[in-house]
Amino acid sequence: MAENKNFIIDFDSTFTKVEGLEALAEIALHNKPNKKKILEKIETLTEKAMQGDISFRESLEKRLALLPANKDHLKLLIVRLQKQISTSFNRNPTFFTQYKNSIYIVSSGFKDFIIPVVERLGLSAKNVYANTFTYDKEGNITGFDEDNILSTNNGKVKLLQQLDLQGDVYVVGDGYTDYEMKAAGLANKFYAFTENVAREKVMHKADHITPSLDEFLYVHQMNRTLSYPKNRIKVLLLENIHADAKKIFEEEGYQIESLSTALDEAELAEKIKDVSILGIRSKSLLTEKVLKQAKRLIGVGAFCIGTNQIDLEACAKKGVSVFNAPFSNTRSVVELAIGEIIFLLRNLPTKMQAMQDGNWQKSAQNSYEIRGKKLGIIGYGNIGAQLSVLAENMGLDVYYYDIVDKLPLGNVTKCKSLKQLLTTCDIISLHVEGKTENKNLLGEEELNAMKKGSILLNLSRGEVVDLNALKKALESGNLAGAGIDVFPEEPKTNQEKFTSVLQGMPNVILTPHIGGSTIEAQENIANFVANKIIKYVNTGSSTSSVNFPNLQLPQLQDAHRLLHIHYNRPGILAEINSIFGQHNINIDGQYLKTNQQIGYVITDVNKAYDEAVVNKLKSLEGTIKFRVLY
Numbered sequence: 001m002a003e004n005k006n007f008i009i010d011f012d013s014t015f016t017k018v019e020g021l022e023a024l025a026e027i028a029l030h031n032k033p034n035k036k037k038i039l040e041k042i043e044t045l046t047e048k049a050m051q052g053d054i055s056f057r058e059s060l061e062k063r064l065a066l067l068p069a070n071k072d073h074l075k076l077l078i079v080r081l082q083k084q085i086s087t088s089f090n091r092n093p094t095f096f097t098q099y100k101n102s103i104y105i106v107s108s109g110f111k112d113f114i115i116p117v118v119e120r121l122g123l124s125a126k127n128v129y130a131n132t133f134t135y136d137k138e139g140n141i142t143g144f145d146e147d148n149i150l151s152t153n154n155g156k157v158k159l160l161q162q163l164d165l166q167g168d169v170y171v172v173g174d175g176y177t178d179y180e181m182k183a184a185g186l187a188n189k190f191y192a193f194t195e196n197v198a199r200e201k202v203m204h205k206a207d208h209i210t211p212s213l214d215e216f217l218y219v220h221q222m223n224r225t226l227s228y229p230k231n232r233i234k235v236l237l238l239e240n241i242h243a244d245a246k247k248i249f250e251e252e253g254y255q256i257e258s259l260s261t262a263l264d265e266a267e268l269a270e271k272i273k274d275v276s277i278l279g280i281r282s283k284s285l286l287t288e289k290v291l292k293q294a295k296r297l298i299g300v301g302a303f304c305i306g307t308n309q310i311d312l313e314a315c316a317k318k319g320v321s322v323f324n325a326p327f328s329n330t331r332s333v334v335e336l337a338i339g340e341i342i343f344l345l346r347n348l349p350t351k352m353q354a355m356q357d358g359n360w361q362k363s364a365q366n367s368y369e370i371r372g373k374k375l376g377i378i379g380y381g382n383i384g385a386q387l388s389v390l391a392e393n394m395g396l397d398v399y400y401y402d403i404v405d406k407l408p409l410g411n412v413t414k415c416k417s418l419k420q421l422l423t424t425c426d427i428i429s430l431h432v433e434g435k436t437e438n439k440n441l442l443g444e445e446e447l448n449a450m451k452k453g454s455i456l457l458n459l460s461r462g463e464v465v466d467l468n469a470l471k472k473a474l475e476s477g478n479l480a481g482a483g484i485d486v487f488p489e490e491p492k493t494n495q496e497k498f499t500s501v502l503q504g505m506p507n508v509i510l511t512p513h514i515g516g517s518t519i520e521a522q523e524n525i526a527n528f529v530a531n532k533i534i535k536y537v538n539t540g541s542s543t544s545s546v547n548f549p550n551l552q553l554p555q556l557q558d559a560h561r562l563l564h565i566h567y568n569r570p571g572i573l574a575e576i577n578s579i580f581g582q583h584n585i586n587i588d589g590q591y592l593k594t595n596q597q598i599g600y601v602i603t604d605v606n607k608a609y610d611e612a613v614v615n616k617l618k619s620l621e622g623t624i625k626f627r628v629l630y
């Protein structure tokens with residue numbers, strides 16, 4: 001960085017998260033009955049001056065007149081403010097030590113509390129320009145030094161004129177008075193700092209909005225603690241993902257756009273262009289065509305279990321890691337399945353409809369207990385196995401069939417074939433994933449093989465059951481009922497109409513794909529997936545990614561982490577290491593894992609490395625994506 005740059009930094013709500021005078025008022029008015037009222041008045045006066053609505057001098061005089069503070073209060077204030085230094089300022093101590101002579105704190109606040117706070121980051125008192133309090137003999141604040149230029153209207157502008165700084169001048173602040181220095185032609189650029197407070201009027205005037213100091217340092221290509229400012233990471237959340245996900249990403253400093261609906265292929269292809277993280281549920285199809293448009297995509301969150309809506313291979317080949325929530329909604333599905341089994345065996349859907357229609361049908365006909373009935377589970381995975389445990393505890397005799405060898409829990413019986421399961425059980429519940437091989441897993445032949453009077457549940461994926469064949473089986477009486485939560489074609493939004501061949505059939509429960517839609521499940525999913533993605537972005541850790549080689553990485557300490565994603569071909573690791581060798585790179589740790597498509601190599605290196613290494617790694621044949629983390 002050129003040495004002839006000067007940085008003018010505001011204090012209140014920029015260097016610290018809060019306004020100093022407001023914090024002082026909080027302390028001085030502690031336990032006073034009129035505290036709330038006075039604080040409100042002080043806040044209003046601060047805001048009016050910040051927005052440029054009243055003169056600074058007027059605001060200062062009125063605020064101090066409302067403030068019964070003394071030197072003891074100031075001591076407490078300093079301790080409080082030292083703990084409230086803005087997060088991104090605290091994160092980048094090197095900036096302050098490296099440029100301490102070019103950084104000027106220019107504030108309409110008071111040196112009495114500003115100096116001890118900025119000294120925390122290595123700045124010296126001589127570069128602090130601010131007001132000073134006046135005190136009486138007892139140490140009570142009586143006013144301010146009226147000769148100080150910063151206590152006058154337009155004080156910051158006048159001060160900067162006096163300072164007559166040589167070289168480029170950059171102003172970073174949250175208030176209108178900070179902008180005025182640029183407007184007066186005294187600064188090259190004004191950066192509206194919005195980490196603590198975002199004022200429309202000020203942002204509107206800014207040359208650049210900087211949501212954190214990281215962004216400012218990134219724009220100026222200066223030494224910084226984070227390789228990439230988090231505010232540049234754009235997240236698109238679709239399909240009404242639980243609000244916790246938005247909150248978690250926001251707290252991380254990302255930019256979020258959240259929509260309640262799914263998008264069709266063309267809409268998503270357009271929207272995804274500048275998105276770094278995409279969050280979807282089961283309705284948005286992430287196809288190769290959409291992915292082609294995704295220029296910045298790093299990670300995808302399937303905020304559900306199923307990932308059949310995502311072209312996982314195409315994602316891997318683009319270096320995009322996909323995460324889902326394999327356990328967070330399993331209990332919800334199981335509880336719904338149990339409820340439906342009871343409802344269907346009691347013939348409740350028909351009886352309930354009769355009541356709605358005004359018909360009293362008190363009778364035990366077609367109503368059975370679940371105790372002792374044979375439940376057959378197709379797909380003994382996370383949901384199937386959990387269902388078996390609960391069902392067994394309720395007195396059901398449980399059987400299962402899975403294409404993979406699975407350990408039976410409790411007294412469950414494993415069936416050798418699907419046919420054996422279908423011909424043995426009174427209730428069949430599907431819990432397989434929605435891959436193409438499972439399309440019409442239960443068609444006419446399989447449904448006819450089911451026991452007469454049995455019932456069917458599908459809470460897995462719509463394509464797994466041939467619904468026309470199911471309709472016939474229900475009409476013929478071979479099946480006594482069905483509970484269907486998932487459909488080959490489902491509306492994209494709650495406003496779209498739903499149609500199905502099963503509508504109007506007796507003893508059939510149709511639900512709008514809500515097996516996993518409980519408050520608990522959605523909250524769990526939002527937390528689980530959002531945190532996995534953040535960990536991947538911050539550390540490269542791909543644990544439980546569904547399409548990436550899984551690597552759990554140690555915390556990065558005092559090193560740079562180079563993430564290299566490449567097509568899995570022999571010899572590439574040797575080539576990577578040969579580049580490190582040629583440049584005398586000191587490797588702190590290296591981790592490698594591959595799957596059929598891609599290889600994922602992570603190398604932690606000493607911070608002092610030649611930048612040419614990065615370019616060589618990026619241009620290595622077969623490279624899909626390269627990221628540097630620190």
Ligand SMILES: NC(=O)c1ccc[n+]([C@@H]2O[C@H](COP(=O)([O-])OP(=O)(O)OC[C@H]3O[C@@H](n4cnc5c(N)ncnc54)[C@H](O)[C@@H]3O)[C@@H](O)[C@H]2O)c1
Pocket residue numbers: 305306307326329330333378379380381382383384401402403404406431432433434438441459460461485486513514515516517
């Ligand atoms: N209705 C909902 O809202 C809802 C909620 C959550 C999950 N789901 C769906 O439920 C399904 C199961 O979820 P999970 O978490 O238990 O998955 P899982 O991967 O843990 O289990 C699936 C099991 O099915 C087995 N399987 C696959 N194909 C099979 C076949 N043809 N025959 C027999 N077994 C087969 C697999 O070997 C595996 O053991 C998924 O499709 C998921 O998307 C639906």
Ligand SMILES: O=C(O)CC[C@@H](O)C(=O)O
Pocket residue numbers: 281282283303304305306307329460516517
């Ligand atoms: O919430 C959804 O859209 C999907 C729920 C479920 O099918 C899943 O795969 O977890």
